[in-house]
Amino acid sequence: MISGSRSFRLPPPPALLSVPALIGLEQFLNRALAGAMNSGELEFLIARRLRICITNLSFSFDIGFDGRRLLLERSTGAADLCIRGGSYEYLQLASRREDADTLFFQRRLQTEGDTELGLEVKNFLDGQDLSDQPMQHLLETVLGSLAGAIEFCRRPRNTAST
């Protein structure tokens, strides 16, 4: 996982995805979304529990917001909304290479629970203007390259069309 000071590495195997990684992600998100939090745009998340399930890694974590900070932790209890997708799908979303609705139409992304909350999360994330935040822009570029590399590796060798 990426944080401000660590160097980038490939995602570790599931057994090592742990509290330190979540802490890193939590710190990063709180920095990246500080402006939005200050202007009250994350109020919709107060007292709600959002679960992110990364299906191919059999890993999920929960996100909450206490009005001041985003809080990430291992999944426990019930969540208001659960988003399910593969790590590749999340990479595509994070790097803005793909649109959430498209992944939903193709059933590569699924939601369970409070649909309105899902819409609000989606619209909130889509609305974040990264163009004037160089760190986030760099992240988008790096993730985009990673997603592109994965896509290239996945492309079938035999390209004859049916």
Add this chain to the structure above:
Amino acid sequence: MKLDLVCPAGNLPSLKAAVDGGANAVYIGFRDDTNARHFAGLNFNRERARQGIEYAHARGCQVFLALNTYPQPATWPRWQGAVDQGAELGVDALIGADIGVLDYASRQWPHLRLHLSVQASATSAEAIRFYYEHFGIRRAVLPRVLSMTQIRRVIQDSPVAIEVFGYGSLCVMVEGRCLLSSYVTGQSPNSFGACSPAVFVRWKQTPGALESRLNGVLIDRYGDGENAGYPTLCKGRFKVRGEIGYAIEEPVSLNTLELLPELAAMGVAAVKIEGRQRSPAYVRRVTRIWRAALDALARDPHGFKAREEWMDVLKSLSEGAQTTYGAYHRPWL
């Protein structure tokens, strides 16, 4: 004949994607029920609108403000305020539907260009003429219920320029007069700027099937391996005459890219892309494809051919992963 490309922007990143992608105009809404994409977290507050207009104008792109829902007496001041705010921000046109709103805008801001929204449900030159004579509208967006022949006739008789939808999610009902959503939920595009609102959606996993309901009404059921779609209520599967199927409409998007030469020849002034609720990734890709297509058309009107890679991407972004010509092509009816 130059066709303008009008692209949707539900937020500032999408607006920038559309402008950078080569749109001639983008259309936006404010963060409330004054426009027909009233979704939580979507649309522009005053400051973001200002930034968006600045960004667009600096790059030679116009910004239209969608104010296309129908105010009721108790909430009228909000629409009046939205007209004023749009005019003060310097939008290039206001896209309106309600007669009262258009009347106020034309009197209070005589220099503000007015476009007639698809939500006005004007399907004929005669209807368009009403709005032209009363409010001086400069352009009308046609509901997606007319065939190519019918559109040609409207353009011939219309006192104003005509804009048509080229791509995006499709309504099968004539826009501006569909109350199905409020029958089920109490909120319609006219009364609330929403259709099949998310707050009424429930998913339920039953043995062997995933059910989608809207305010308790079963819209569809999906078996394993079936693509589940958002329960827009006209796009469910229902039972009619003993048969279950898409009795009203199937999930599909409109795509008229291949019809561009014909549309241009008929004198269409602008092509509108649907999708303010979609993400910057969608807007970027769709805008670029349509820009490339329109440029290719301008260079060689008679030799225009829709490229396979354009069509593949447009299809992959579509609802139901499929596209149609819709009412432009009579067999769809």
Add this chain to the structure above:
Amino acid sequence: MSATPATKLSLGPVLYYWPRQTLLDFYADLADTPVDIIYLGETVCAKRRSLKPADWLALGRELQAAGKEVVLSSLALIEAGSEIGILRRLCENGEFAVEANDMAAVQMLEQHATGFVAGASLNIYNHHTLQLLAAGGMFRWVMPVELSQQAFQDICAEKPARVQSEVFAFGRLPLAWSARCFTARARQLPKDNCRQCCLEDPAGLMLSTRDGQDFLVLNGIQTQSARTFNLLNREPGAAIDILRISAQRTHMQTIIRHFDAWRRGSMDACTVAAELTGTMPGGTCDGYWRGQAGMLE
């Protein structure tokens, strides 16, 4: 109670496709009922030609002679050039007032300087719109069916006194129109070769959910509610000039009789509702009037 003997009753246009004789018999039976205003004509599909324009005019004259006020109603969705022609001749008929259901008709009627009725699908949602159309000749306003009692009262508070108010008070609610014909689609027929199959559905075609709930009724290009709206499920609580009863094939006399009893003050709404239950296959609803989802009761 808001009923007064001055409250009028109207009969809305027949929304379904009935054969010629069925229509003529239907209207012959109505001549003796206490309905004050009768709307005639085809509002859904221009291909429905059981009665031609001259027939509607002749029928109008008969009903007028029987003491009824007659209004000719017009197509709600205009698509073809031929439909503009039909509409123009209707607007220029010179004998009866016209109910405009599309802005093309309003444009023609204003041009012709003829007073007109604004139908429910004209989207008059606020008093500003109403005042503008009143200035153009509108003398009667039929409220959009999704609006509530609150909206009705707010708009009426600002309307010119000479403009009459009318509310869709009984019947399956017209909810949408389309270029696509759903009745033909249900029989795998293309709209352009529909064989007038909607003649087989004199009360429309029921559409149910996959768990067996009656949901909507398909009527050609029009979609209606399966539930019958009844303004008199409770006392309406507002002063309405005209209550519209939508034409249906069965129980017409019973329904009119009950509405008449209510407006004369000899029956309260609850009794009307209870006694009319049998006239509403698919159940009842009144959610819209109460500011809720239309399907609710």
